[in-house]
Amino acid sequence: RSDLRGxxxxxxxxxxxxxxxxxxxNPYGPSPSLVEDLARVVRENAAxxxxxxxxxxxxxxxxxxxxxxxxLTAEQVWAANGSNEVIQQILQAFGGPGRCALGFEPSYSxxxxxxxxxxxxxxxxxxxxDFGIDPAKAVAAIEEHRPDVVFLTSPNNPTGTALAPxxxxxxxxxxxxMVVVDEAYFEFARTGTPSALTLLPDHxxxxxxxxxxxxxxxAGTRLGYLAAHPAVIxxxxxxxxPYHxxxxxxAVARTALAHRQELLGTVDRLRAERDATVDWLRGRGLKVADSDANFVLFGHFPNRRAVWEGLLERGVLIREVGPPGWLRVSIGTPEEMAAFKAALEEVL
Ligand code: PLP
Incomplete structure (x- = not known):
């Protein structure tokens, strides 16, 4: 339990x-033809x-x-500036003084x-x-605290863990x-992983x-969204x-959605690179969390700051996040992952 000062x-x-x-x-930016389209849309809207x-x-x-x-229909979908703002609005609407929210850590900070x-x-x-959630313990925590909002993140950041349906x-x-299932990384989950959207009609x-x-x-556009009952919206x-x-x-988000085949076409490559990264790190004898996302949590190191700094000195920036001793690497292009592996070999 905490307040802002801590x-x-x-x-x-x-x-x-x-x-x-x-x-x-996502390390892959829009193609030249999509950049042209985005520029045209910005120009058309400028006047x-x-x-x-x-x-x-x-x-x-x-x-x-x-x-x-x-x-789903438009009345069941809401959008804001990144899912951060979406989540902030949820908490403004359903949290507040005298209310509490429950999450399962480590999760999105x-x-x-x-x-x-x-x-x-x-x-x-x-x-x-293994960074999973035990449903019986979760239900017990819910019964103890009676939270106004529960946060689940699947796949979870920073661990990569997908929750069983x-x-x-x-x-x-x-x-x-309220129960919020944060599916920021849903598209990277293994094929066949069901979305919590399947539960919406009954809940x-x-x-x-x-x-x-x-x-x-x-990421630079800042567009997050949610699906929920119209009364939630x-x-x-x-x-x-107003006019958030x-x-x-x-306009840019709609153009990106119209080109989703191109943009989401990178997901298979990133999944393959993720699985190869997990195998490579395990091959080095490191502990690695199973990942259904576009990042991998690995460790653990007696002095993770030293490993993080060693990588940075070699031009590779990863993230010091997660339980003590663990580090998180986002999945980049094959060239970037080769640079990460070479730098980590040297540091270790
Ligand atoms: N949720 C999770 C689990 C995240 O990891 C992030 C960003 O890293 C976000 C939400 C927020 O993303 P954005 O505000 O860019 O939509």
């Missing part, structure tokens, strides 16, 4: 080095920038619903930071040694309040969040800032 602000280092593998971005944007972003929400499938920022008490539940279903069934208090920052390679309308999504954000 917290550090979010601060993944932004250091200009040749190989940046520290914020789980109208004296006007406020479409406040409800209905066209974008319809496009996002079509991408998500599962029979912004969940407790945003909860605390919304004056919501944060309760840190535990994960197992039965675990998610058990937690959703037990929770007295009006379930919220599934996604982002265009990862598989969609659009009505609650979010009460806390969002700029005209350019909406």
């Amino acid at each position: 917290r550090e602000p979010y601060g993944a280092p932004q250091i200009d080095v040749p190989v940046r593998l520290n914020t789980n971005e 109208g920038l004296n006007r406020y944007p479409d406040r409800d972003a209905m066209a974008l929400r319809a496009d996002l619903a079509a991408y998500l499938g599962h029979g 912004m969940h407790p930071i945003l909860a605390t920022g919304a004056a919501t008490e944060w309760i840190a539940g535990a994960r197992e040694e 039965e675990t998610i279903a058990a937690i959703v069934a037990a929770a007295p309040g 009006p208090r379930l919220i599934v969040t996604r982002t265009m920052s990862k598989a969609f390679a659009m 009505e609650a979010l309308l009460l806390v969002r800032l 999504l700029s005209t350019l954000t909406q």
Whole structure:
């Protein structure tokens, strides 16, 4: 249990080095033809920038619903500036003084930071040694604390762990309040891994969040979204800032969605590179968490700072995050991963 005074602000280092593998971005940018299309869309919208944007972003929400499938409509989808803002709005709407949110750590560091920022008490539940969640223990924690919001992250950051659908279903069934399943890395999960979207029709208090920052390679656009019951979205309308999504954000995001075949075409390559990275690290005798995401958590080192610094000195930036002694590397291009491996060999 905590308040803002004990917290550090979010601060993944932004250091200009040749190989940046520290914020789980997609290393493949848009193709020249997509860059042309994005530039055309920005130009077309520029003349109208004296006007406020479409406040409800209905066209974008319809496009996002079509991408998500599962029979979803625009009324069941909401978008904001990154899934960080989506999560902040959820906590503003459903958290607040006298309320609490429960997450299972280690997980995404912004969940407790945003909860605390919304004056919501944060309760840190535990994960197992393999970074999974034991459904019986999770249900017991829910019964003990009666949280207003439960956070599940699948695949989880920074561990890469995907939750079994039965675990998610058990937690959703037990929770007295909202359950947020953060699926920022869903597209990288092994084929066949079901989305929590399948549970939506039966659970009006379930919220599934996604982002265009990862598989969609659009981190600079800042576009996150969620699917939920329309009544949830009505609650979010009460806390969002007016005109929160700029005209350019909406137009660029819609263009990216129209080109999703190209953008998501990188996912198979990144999955293969991830699996090869896991094998290589295990081959070096290191402990490695199973990953369904575009990053790998490995360790553990008596002095992880020294390993992190050794890599940085060699031009490779990874992330000091996770339990003590572990490090996280985001999956880059084959050339970037070769540079990472060569640098790690030297450091070790
Ligand atoms: N959720 C998880 C699990 C993440 O790891 C991240 C970013 O790293 C986010 C949400 C936020 O992403 P964005 O605000 O770029 O959509």
